[in-house]
Amino acid sequence: MFQRFLITSLFAGAAAGLIAGILQLMFVQPVLLHAELYESGALVHFGATPPSAHPELSGFDTVRDGLSLIFTMLTYTGYTLVLVALMSIAEERGAQIDGRTGILWGIAGFVTFHFAPGLSLAPEVPGVAAADIGARQIWWWGTVVAAGIAMWLLAFGHSWTMWGVAVIFLAAPHMIGAPEPDYFAGSVPPEIAALFAARAFGVGLAAWVLIGSFAGYFWQREGARENG
Incomplete structure (x- = not known):
């Protein structure tokens, strides 16, 4: 086992993680680097241009991008360890685990780790106002735990009571509210910040779908090998 x-x-x-890292380098990093130009003062908000107008931001830096790929692979391997552990528990309860059902597991993982906390604490670019990092981390972890419990109850609950509790777990962190800065300010145009958040969510969803599908496929294959 x-x-x-x-x-x-x-x-x-x-x-x-490798595929997610490549997607981040292609779609997320150019927007992030563009935002850093505003943060450093190299660009000003007036007369701002979109990321596509700066092809140099898409250039490949061997060391920086190589380390980014390694870090992304390690991060998503850590996520996968948690997901596979939960898959094994679910299989013992009679759930079917394979590449197709793994997609649903991946979507649940995306909701838990990305969408639920990001609904009130959106991905941020450099140069924007933010609340205390300690308070944000506590709220983020609390939201992830609550969303994870909610996803499990929605998937394996057998009564309206359990599903109702799941809804409460999903809503509670947002009713409490994420930590907010004392005031909103920043040098980065809102269009850049919005594009960054949208692409971060998009890449996150794609990565989690891949995690779930790959995990379900390999779990089923290794199980058949053990039983064969």
């Missing part, structure tokens, strides 16, 4: 768990997590996490 441990070998099955380890192989599934490493292969699925590394593969999904």
Whole structure:
């Protein structure tokens, strides 16, 4: 069982993380680098131009981008370890785990780690006002835990009461409210910030779908190998 768990997590996490890292380099990083130009004062808001007008932002830096890919692979491998552990528990309860059902697991993971906290604490570009990082981290982790419990109850609950509790868990962090800065200010145009948030969510969804699908596929394959 441990070998099955380890192989599934490493292969699925590394593969999904590599693809996610490439997507980030293609779509997210140019917007982030563009925002950093405004933060540093190299560009001013007046007469701002879109990222596509700065092709140099899409250039490949071997060290920086290589480290970014490695970090992304490690991060998504960590996510996959959690997902596969939950898959194994669900399989013991009679759930079918394969590449197709893994997509649903991936969507649930995206909601838990990206969409739920990002609904009130959106991905931020450099140069924007932000609340205390400690308060944001506490709220983020609380929201992730609450959303994870909610996803499990929605998937495996067998009564309206459990589904109602899931809705409460999803809504509670946002009713409490995410930490906010004392005032809103920043040198980055709002269009850049909006594009960054949209692409961060898009890449995150794609990555989690890949994680779920790969994890389900490798989990089923390794299980068939053990039983064969």
